[in-house]
Amino acid sequence: MKKSINTILKHTAKDKTNRSANPAVVRASTILFDSMQEIKAHEKKILKNQKITHYTYGRHGSQTTIELENIIKELEQAYHVFLTGTGFGGISLALMSLCRPGDEILVSDNVYGPTREITEDLLREFNIIAKFYNPEKFEDLKNKITKKTKMILVENPGSNTFEFQDLSKIIKLAKNKNILTLLDNTWGTALYLKPLKIGFDISFCSATKYLSGHSDAMGGTLSVNKKVFKKIMFFYKLSGYRMSADEAYLIIRGLRTLDVRLKLHQENTKKVINFLSRQKKIKEVLYPHKPSSKNYKLWKKYYSGATGLLSVVIKSKKKSSILKFVNSLELFGIGYSWGGFESLALFQELNKSTEYTKGRTFYRFNKDEYIIRLHIGLEDPNDLIADLKNSLKYIK
Ligand SMILES: Cc1ncc(COP(=O)(O)O)c(C=O)c1O
Numbered sequence: 522m523k524k525s526i527n528t529i530l531k532h533t534a535k536d537k538t539n540r541s542a543n544p545a546v547v548r549a550s551t552i553l554f555d556s557m558q559e560i561k562a563h564e565k566k567i568l569k570n571q572k573i574t575h576y577t578y579g580r581h582g583s584q585t586t587i588e589l590e591n592i593i594k595e596l597e598q599a600y601h602v603f604l605t606g607t608g609f610g611g612i613s614l615a616l617m618s619l620c621r622p623g624d625e626i627l628v629s630d631n632v633y634g635p636t637r638e639i640t641e642d643l644l645r646e647f648n649i650i651a652k653f654y655n656p657e658k659f660e661d662l663k664n665k666i667t668k669k670t671k672m673i674l675v676e677n678p679g680s681n682t683f684e685f686q687d688l689s690k691i692i693k694l695a696k697n698k699n700i701l702t703l704l705d706n707t708w709g710t711a712l713y714l715k716p717l718k719i720g721f722d723i724s725f726c727s728a729t730k731y732l733s734g735h736s737d738a739m740g741g742t743l744s745v746n747k748k749v750f751k752k753i754m755f756f757y758k759l760s761g762y763r764m765s766a767d768e769a770y771l772i773i774r775g776l777r778t779l780d781v782r783l784k785l786h787q788e789n790t791k792k793v794i795n796f797l798s799r800q801k802k803i804k805e806v807l808y809p810h811k812p813s814s815k816n817y818k819l820w821k822k823y824y825s826g827a828t829g830l831l832s833v834v835i836k837s838k839k840k841s842s843i844l845k846f847v848n849s850l851e852l853f854g855i856g857y858s859w860g861g862f863e864s865l866a867l868f869q870e871l872n873k874s875t876e877y878t879k880g881r882t883f884y885r886f887n888k889d890e891y892i893i894r895l896h897i898g899l900e901d902p903n904d905l906i907a908d909l910k911n912s913l914k915y916i917k
Protein backbone atom coordinates (compact mmCIF):
# COMPACT_ATOMS: atom_id res chain seq x y z
CA MET A 522 0.00 0.00 0.00
CA LYS A 523 1.37 3.39 -0.98
CA LYS A 524 1.33 5.60 2.11
CA SER A 525 1.34 9.36 2.56
CA ILE A 526 4.41 10.87 4.20
CA ASN A 527 2.19 11.96 7.12
CA THR A 528 1.42 8.28 7.79
CA ILE A 529 5.04 7.24 7.25
CA LEU A 530 6.13 9.78 9.89
CA LYS A 531 3.94 7.91 12.42
CA HIS A 532 4.73 4.36 11.37
CA THR A 533 8.49 4.21 10.84
CA ALA A 534 11.29 3.65 13.31
CA LYS A 535 9.52 1.11 15.52
CA ASP A 536 11.66 -1.12 17.68
CA LYS A 537 10.33 -4.57 16.84
CA THR A 538 12.86 -6.36 19.08
CA ASN A 539 11.66 -4.53 22.18
CA ARG A 540 8.07 -4.22 20.93
CA SER A 541 8.20 -0.48 21.31
CA ALA A 542 6.49 2.10 19.08
CA ASN A 543 9.69 4.13 19.13
CA PRO A 544 13.30 3.20 18.39
CA ALA A 545 15.80 2.32 21.08
CA VAL A 546 18.43 4.92 21.93
CA VAL A 547 21.58 3.04 21.02
CA ARG A 548 24.65 4.74 22.41
CA ALA A 549 27.71 3.05 21.00
CA SER A 550 31.35 3.63 20.21
CA THR A 551 32.41 0.03 19.62
CA ILE A 552 30.10 -2.00 17.42
CA LEU A 553 30.65 -5.75 17.65
CA PHE A 554 31.00 -8.12 14.70
CA ASP A 555 31.32 -11.92 14.46
CA SER A 556 34.50 -11.84 12.39
CA MET A 557 37.05 -9.59 10.67
CA GLN A 558 35.57 -10.60 7.33
CA GLU A 559 32.17 -9.35 8.46
CA ILE A 560 33.58 -5.91 9.37
CA LYS A 561 35.27 -5.56 5.99
CA ALA A 562 32.17 -6.69 4.10
CA HIS A 563 30.06 -4.25 6.11
CA GLU A 564 32.39 -1.33 5.34
CA LYS A 565 31.97 -2.03 1.62
CA LYS A 566 28.19 -2.02 2.00
CA ILE A 567 28.28 1.42 3.61
CA LEU A 568 30.42 2.87 0.83
CA LYS A 569 28.00 1.46 -1.75
CA ASN A 570 25.03 3.05 0.09
CA GLN A 571 23.38 -0.33 0.64
CA LYS A 572 20.70 -0.75 3.31
CA ILE A 573 22.26 -1.19 6.76
CA THR A 574 21.05 -1.35 10.37
CA HIS A 575 24.37 -0.39 11.99
CA TYR A 576 27.69 1.21 11.17
CA THR A 577 31.16 -0.24 11.80
CA TYR A 578 32.12 2.39 14.37
CA GLY A 579 30.14 4.78 16.55
CA ARG A 580 31.77 7.84 14.98
CA HIS A 581 29.50 7.33 12.00
CA GLY A 582 26.32 6.73 13.97
CA SER A 583 24.27 4.00 15.58
CA GLN A 584 20.99 2.18 14.94
CA THR A 585 19.11 5.25 16.22
CA THR A 586 20.76 7.65 13.78
CA ILE A 587 20.16 5.17 10.95
CA GLU A 588 16.44 5.18 11.83
CA LEU A 589 16.45 8.96 11.49
CA GLU A 590 18.43 8.80 8.23
CA ASN A 591 15.77 6.46 6.84
CA ILE A 592 12.89 8.77 7.77
CA ILE A 593 14.60 11.80 6.24
CA LYS A 594 15.41 9.75 3.16
CA GLU A 595 11.67 9.18 2.66
CA LEU A 596 10.79 12.78 3.45
CA GLU A 597 13.39 14.25 1.08
CA GLN A 598 13.31 11.40 -1.45
CA ALA A 599 17.07 11.32 -1.17
CA TYR A 600 19.75 8.88 -2.29
CA HIS A 601 21.45 9.26 1.08
CA VAL A 602 21.19 11.42 4.19
CA PHE A 603 24.11 12.61 6.32
CA LEU A 604 23.29 13.68 9.87
CA THR A 605 25.33 16.28 11.74
CA GLY A 606 25.42 17.40 15.36
CA THR A 607 24.09 20.89 14.54
CA GLY A 608 22.47 22.39 11.49
CA PHE A 609 25.52 24.43 10.78
CA GLY A 610 27.60 21.26 10.76
CA GLY A 611 25.57 20.24 7.69
CA ILE A 612 26.46 23.45 5.85
CA SER A 613 30.14 23.10 6.64
CA LEU A 614 30.07 19.37 5.77
CA ALA A 615 28.82 20.22 2.27
CA LEU A 616 31.33 23.02 1.74
CA MET A 617 34.33 21.15 3.08
CA SER A 618 33.45 18.00 1.14
CA LEU A 619 32.97 19.63 -2.23
CA CYS A 620 34.95 22.89 -2.50
CA ARG A 621 38.68 22.95 -3.16
CA PRO A 622 41.36 25.68 -3.50
CA GLY A 623 40.88 27.69 -6.67
CA ASP A 624 37.09 27.14 -6.72
CA GLU A 625 34.52 29.89 -6.58
CA ILE A 626 31.15 29.60 -4.93
CA LEU A 627 28.07 31.71 -5.57
CA VAL A 628 25.99 32.46 -2.51
CA SER A 629 22.67 34.30 -2.27
CA ASP A 630 23.19 37.58 -0.45
CA ASN A 631 20.34 36.87 1.95
CA VAL A 632 21.78 33.72 3.56
CA TYR A 633 21.86 33.04 7.28
CA GLY A 634 24.67 35.17 8.82
CA PRO A 635 27.11 32.37 9.76
CA THR A 636 26.68 30.84 6.26
CA ARG A 637 27.90 34.16 4.91
CA GLU A 638 30.78 34.18 7.34
CA ILE A 639 32.01 30.65 6.59
CA THR A 640 31.82 31.22 2.83
CA GLU A 641 33.17 34.76 2.77
CA ASP A 642 35.85 34.55 5.44
CA LEU A 643 36.80 30.99 6.29
CA LEU A 644 36.80 29.57 2.76
CA ARG A 645 38.91 32.51 1.61
CA GLU A 646 41.70 31.23 3.85
CA PHE A 647 41.65 28.07 1.71
CA ASN A 648 41.66 30.12 -1.51
CA ILE A 649 38.00 29.37 -2.19
CA ILE A 650 36.29 32.61 -3.17
CA ALA A 651 32.66 33.31 -2.37
CA LYS A 652 30.74 35.77 -4.50
CA PHE A 653 27.36 37.03 -3.35
CA TYR A 654 24.53 37.54 -5.81
CA ASN A 655 21.41 39.63 -5.55
CA PRO A 656 18.59 37.14 -4.83
CA GLU A 657 16.12 39.39 -6.61
CA LYS A 658 18.13 39.60 -9.84
CA PHE A 659 18.66 36.34 -11.67
CA GLU A 660 20.89 38.17 -14.17
CA ASP A 661 23.28 39.02 -11.35
CA LEU A 662 23.70 35.35 -10.54
CA LYS A 663 24.14 34.52 -14.20
CA ASN A 664 26.77 37.22 -14.71
CA LYS A 665 28.83 36.08 -11.75
CA ILE A 666 29.35 32.53 -13.01
CA THR A 667 32.88 31.78 -14.19
CA LYS A 668 34.73 28.63 -15.21
CA LYS A 669 35.77 28.30 -11.59
CA THR A 670 32.23 28.27 -10.12
CA LYS A 671 31.85 25.02 -8.22
CA MET A 672 28.61 25.52 -6.35
CA ILE A 673 25.57 27.75 -6.04
CA LEU A 674 24.34 27.98 -2.47
CA VAL A 675 20.78 29.21 -2.14
CA GLU A 676 18.71 29.88 0.94
CA ASN A 677 15.00 30.06 0.29
CA PRO A 678 13.36 32.17 1.51
CA GLY A 679 16.17 34.53 2.47
CA SER A 680 17.06 34.83 6.14
CA ASN A 681 15.06 37.63 7.79
CA THR A 682 14.01 39.33 4.54
CA PHE A 683 12.14 36.36 2.99
CA GLU A 684 12.90 36.84 -0.70
CA PHE A 685 11.83 33.79 -2.76
CA GLN A 686 13.88 32.84 -5.80
CA ASP A 687 12.90 31.11 -9.01
CA LEU A 688 14.55 27.81 -8.13
CA SER A 689 14.09 25.91 -11.41
CA LYS A 690 15.77 28.74 -13.30
CA ILE A 691 18.81 28.41 -11.03
CA ILE A 692 18.84 24.62 -11.48
CA LYS A 693 18.64 24.87 -15.27
CA LEU A 694 21.53 27.31 -15.38
CA ALA A 695 23.64 25.28 -12.97
CA LYS A 696 23.08 21.99 -14.80
CA ASN A 697 24.07 23.58 -18.12
CA LYS A 698 27.35 24.68 -16.61
CA ASN A 699 27.95 21.59 -14.50
CA ILE A 700 27.75 23.53 -11.23
CA LEU A 701 26.61 21.87 -8.00
CA THR A 702 23.58 23.28 -6.19
CA LEU A 703 22.65 23.36 -2.53
CA LEU A 704 19.43 24.65 -0.99
CA ASP A 705 19.04 25.62 2.65
CA ASN A 706 15.41 24.54 3.03
CA THR A 707 15.10 25.00 6.80
CA TRP A 708 12.08 27.35 6.53
CA GLY A 709 9.84 25.15 4.38
CA THR A 710 11.24 21.74 5.35
CA ALA A 711 10.95 18.84 2.91
CA LEU A 712 7.30 18.54 3.91
CA TYR A 713 6.50 21.70 1.92
CA LEU A 714 9.30 21.65 -0.68
CA LYS A 715 11.50 18.80 -1.89
CA PRO A 716 14.71 20.36 -3.21
CA LEU A 717 16.15 17.13 -4.66
CA LYS A 718 12.97 16.58 -6.65
CA ILE A 719 13.34 19.91 -8.42
CA GLY A 720 16.98 19.16 -9.21
CA PHE A 721 19.18 20.40 -6.36
CA ASP A 722 22.15 18.12 -5.67
CA ILE A 723 22.00 18.80 -1.94
CA SER A 724 19.08 19.63 0.32
CA PHE A 725 20.01 21.01 3.72
CA CYS A 726 17.74 21.44 6.73
CA SER A 727 18.58 22.50 10.27
CA ALA A 728 16.82 19.79 12.27
CA THR A 729 17.17 22.08 15.29
CA LYS A 730 14.16 23.99 13.97
CA TYR A 731 10.88 22.39 12.82
CA LEU A 732 12.08 18.79 12.48
CA SER A 733 12.79 18.50 16.20
CA GLY A 734 10.27 21.23 17.01
CA HIS A 735 10.68 21.37 20.77
CA SER A 736 13.70 23.64 21.30
CA ASP A 737 15.60 20.89 23.10
CA ALA A 738 17.74 19.29 20.40
CA MET A 739 20.20 20.30 17.70
CA GLY A 740 21.04 18.65 14.42
CA GLY A 741 21.39 18.96 10.68
CA THR A 742 20.29 16.84 7.74
CA LEU A 743 22.20 16.90 4.48
CA SER A 744 20.21 14.96 1.90
CA VAL A 745 22.05 14.24 -1.31
CA ASN A 746 21.77 12.69 -4.75
CA LYS A 747 24.06 9.99 -6.11
CA LYS A 748 26.35 12.48 -7.85
CA VAL A 749 27.75 13.97 -4.65
CA PHE A 750 27.32 10.97 -2.31
CA LYS A 751 30.86 9.56 -2.55
CA LYS A 752 32.68 12.85 -1.99
CA ILE A 753 30.56 13.79 1.00
CA MET A 754 30.83 10.28 2.47
CA PHE A 755 34.63 10.51 2.21
CA PHE A 756 34.71 13.74 4.21
CA TYR A 757 31.91 12.70 6.58
CA LYS A 758 33.82 9.62 7.70
CA LEU A 759 36.98 11.62 8.36
CA SER A 760 35.52 14.82 9.74
CA GLY A 761 33.99 13.45 12.92
CA TYR A 762 30.71 15.28 12.21
CA ARG A 763 28.01 13.12 13.65
CA MET A 764 24.71 13.30 15.48
CA SER A 765 24.32 11.62 18.86
CA ALA A 766 21.77 8.85 19.38
CA ASP A 767 19.98 10.98 21.97
CA GLU A 768 19.53 13.93 19.59
CA ALA A 769 18.45 11.54 16.81
CA TYR A 770 15.81 10.09 19.14
CA LEU A 771 14.45 13.55 20.00
CA ILE A 772 14.34 14.53 16.33
CA ILE A 773 12.48 11.30 15.45
CA ARG A 774 10.00 12.11 18.21
CA GLY A 775 9.57 15.61 16.81
CA LEU A 776 9.06 14.27 13.29
CA ARG A 777 6.04 12.21 14.38
CA THR A 778 4.06 15.47 14.60
CA LEU A 779 5.83 17.58 11.96
CA ASP A 780 2.76 17.77 9.72
CA VAL A 781 0.40 18.65 12.57
CA ARG A 782 2.70 21.29 14.01
CA LEU A 783 3.46 22.95 10.69
CA LYS A 784 -0.24 23.16 9.91
CA LEU A 785 -0.90 24.94 13.19
CA HIS A 786 2.15 27.22 12.83
CA GLN A 787 0.74 28.21 9.45
CA GLU A 788 -2.81 28.79 10.74
CA ASN A 789 -1.64 30.80 13.74
CA THR A 790 0.72 32.83 11.58
CA LYS A 791 -2.10 33.78 9.21
CA LYS A 792 -4.23 34.96 12.14
CA VAL A 793 -1.38 37.00 13.62
CA ILE A 794 -0.56 38.49 10.22
CA ASN A 795 -4.17 39.49 9.68
CA PHE A 796 -3.80 41.58 12.79
CA LEU A 797 -0.31 42.89 12.05
CA SER A 798 -1.05 43.99 8.51
CA ARG A 799 -3.87 46.20 9.78
CA GLN A 800 -1.57 48.11 12.15
CA LYS A 801 -0.42 51.55 11.00
CA LYS A 802 2.91 51.15 12.75
CA ILE A 803 3.76 48.07 10.67
CA LYS A 804 4.94 49.10 7.22
CA GLU A 805 5.13 45.64 5.72
CA VAL A 806 4.81 41.99 6.70
CA LEU A 807 7.41 39.82 4.97
CA TYR A 808 5.49 36.57 4.45
CA PRO A 809 3.74 35.10 1.40
CA HIS A 810 0.25 35.23 2.91
CA LYS A 811 -1.86 36.84 0.22
CA PRO A 812 -1.69 37.09 -3.58
CA SER A 813 -0.68 40.73 -3.30
CA SER A 814 2.31 39.99 -1.01
CA LYS A 815 5.75 40.33 -2.46
CA ASN A 816 7.02 36.94 -3.72
CA TYR A 817 3.63 35.24 -3.30
CA LYS A 818 3.81 33.82 -6.84
CA LEU A 819 7.28 32.36 -6.38
CA TRP A 820 6.28 30.84 -3.06
CA LYS A 821 3.14 29.34 -4.59
CA LYS A 822 5.09 27.94 -7.53
CA TYR A 823 7.26 25.74 -5.33
CA TYR A 824 5.78 25.28 -1.83
CA SER A 825 2.76 23.34 -0.62
CA GLY A 826 2.65 25.30 2.65
CA ALA A 827 4.16 28.11 4.68
CA THR A 828 5.56 27.97 8.21
CA GLY A 829 5.74 30.28 11.23
CA LEU A 830 8.75 32.52 10.61
CA LEU A 831 8.30 36.02 9.23
CA SER A 832 9.54 39.55 9.62
CA VAL A 833 7.81 42.87 10.01
CA VAL A 834 9.20 46.15 8.73
CA ILE A 835 8.61 49.00 11.14
CA LYS A 836 9.25 52.66 10.47
CA SER A 837 10.19 54.74 13.48
CA LYS A 838 12.31 57.74 14.25
CA LYS A 839 13.19 56.25 17.60
CA LYS A 840 15.15 53.00 17.46
CA SER A 841 14.90 52.72 21.23
CA SER A 842 11.11 52.46 20.95
CA ILE A 843 11.48 49.44 18.64
CA LEU A 844 13.69 47.80 21.20
CA LYS A 845 11.10 48.59 23.86
CA PHE A 846 8.43 46.92 21.71
CA VAL A 847 10.47 43.70 21.52
CA ASN A 848 11.50 43.78 25.18
CA SER A 849 7.92 44.31 26.36
CA LEU A 850 6.48 41.25 24.66
CA GLU A 851 5.38 38.76 27.26
CA LEU A 852 4.75 35.61 25.20
CA PHE A 853 7.48 36.09 22.59
CA GLY A 854 10.83 34.97 23.95
CA ILE A 855 13.92 36.92 22.91
CA GLY A 856 16.54 34.53 21.61
CA TYR A 857 18.15 32.84 18.65
CA SER A 858 16.77 29.92 16.70
CA TRP A 859 13.13 29.21 15.81
CA GLY A 860 10.93 26.30 14.75
CA GLY A 861 10.08 25.21 18.28
CA PHE A 862 6.60 25.24 19.82
CA GLU A 863 7.02 28.74 21.19
CA SER A 864 6.88 32.26 19.83
CA LEU A 865 10.05 34.32 19.55
CA ALA A 866 11.04 37.85 18.57
CA LEU A 867 14.39 39.27 17.45
CA PHE A 868 15.53 42.72 16.39
CA GLN A 869 17.73 42.38 13.31
CA GLU A 870 20.33 44.77 11.90
CA LEU A 871 21.16 43.22 8.57
CA ASN A 872 23.49 45.78 7.07
CA LYS A 873 25.80 45.89 10.03
CA SER A 874 28.65 43.46 10.60
CA THR A 875 28.45 42.21 14.16
CA GLU A 876 30.36 39.71 16.21
CA TYR A 877 28.11 37.00 14.77
CA THR A 878 27.12 38.07 11.28
CA LYS A 879 28.51 40.01 8.36
CA GLY A 880 26.52 42.78 6.75
CA ARG A 881 24.72 42.20 3.48
CA THR A 882 25.75 43.64 0.13
CA PHE A 883 22.42 44.27 -1.57
CA TYR A 884 19.77 44.77 1.06
CA ARG A 885 19.23 48.41 1.91
CA PHE A 886 16.88 49.72 4.55
CA ASN A 887 15.04 52.93 3.93
CA LYS A 888 15.72 55.63 6.48
CA ASP A 889 14.20 54.91 9.91
CA GLU A 890 13.13 51.40 8.91
CA TYR A 891 13.83 48.35 11.04
CA ILE A 892 13.18 44.66 10.83
CA ILE A 893 11.85 42.49 13.61
CA ARG A 894 11.82 38.74 13.04
CA LEU A 895 8.92 36.89 14.64
CA HIS A 896 8.41 33.19 15.07
CA ILE A 897 4.75 32.36 15.58
CA GLY A 898 4.45 29.39 17.88
CA LEU A 899 1.68 27.03 18.85
CA GLU A 900 0.15 29.20 21.59
CA ASP A 901 -3.43 30.45 21.26
CA PRO A 902 -3.12 33.07 18.49
CA ASN A 903 -5.55 35.38 20.28
CA ASP A 904 -3.12 35.59 23.19
CA LEU A 905 -0.25 36.32 20.79
CA ILE A 906 -2.27 39.08 19.14
CA ALA A 907 -3.15 40.60 22.52
CA ASP A 908 0.53 40.53 23.47
CA LEU A 909 1.60 42.24 20.23
CA LYS A 910 -1.18 44.81 20.56
CA ASN A 911 -0.07 45.69 24.03
CA SER A 912 3.58 46.16 23.04
CA LEU A 913 2.96 48.02 19.78
CA LYS A 914 1.94 51.02 21.83
CA TYR A 915 5.60 51.57 22.72
CA ILE A 916 6.62 52.22 19.12
CA LYS A 917 7.03 55.93 18.55
C1 LIG B 1 18.31 29.20 7.74
C2 LIG B 1 19.24 28.57 8.73
N1 LIG B 1 20.17 27.70 8.29
C3 LIG B 1 21.02 27.11 9.13
C4 LIG B 1 20.99 27.35 10.48
C5 LIG B 1 21.97 26.66 11.38
O1 LIG B 1 21.35 25.70 12.14
P1 LIG B 1 21.80 25.31 13.63
O2 LIG B 1 21.43 26.45 14.51
O3 LIG B 1 21.06 24.07 13.90
O4 LIG B 1 23.29 25.10 13.59
C6 LIG B 1 20.06 28.27 10.99
C7 LIG B 1 20.01 28.59 12.42
O5 LIG B 1 19.37 29.51 12.87
C8 LIG B 1 19.16 28.90 10.09
O6 LIG B 1 18.25 29.79 10.50
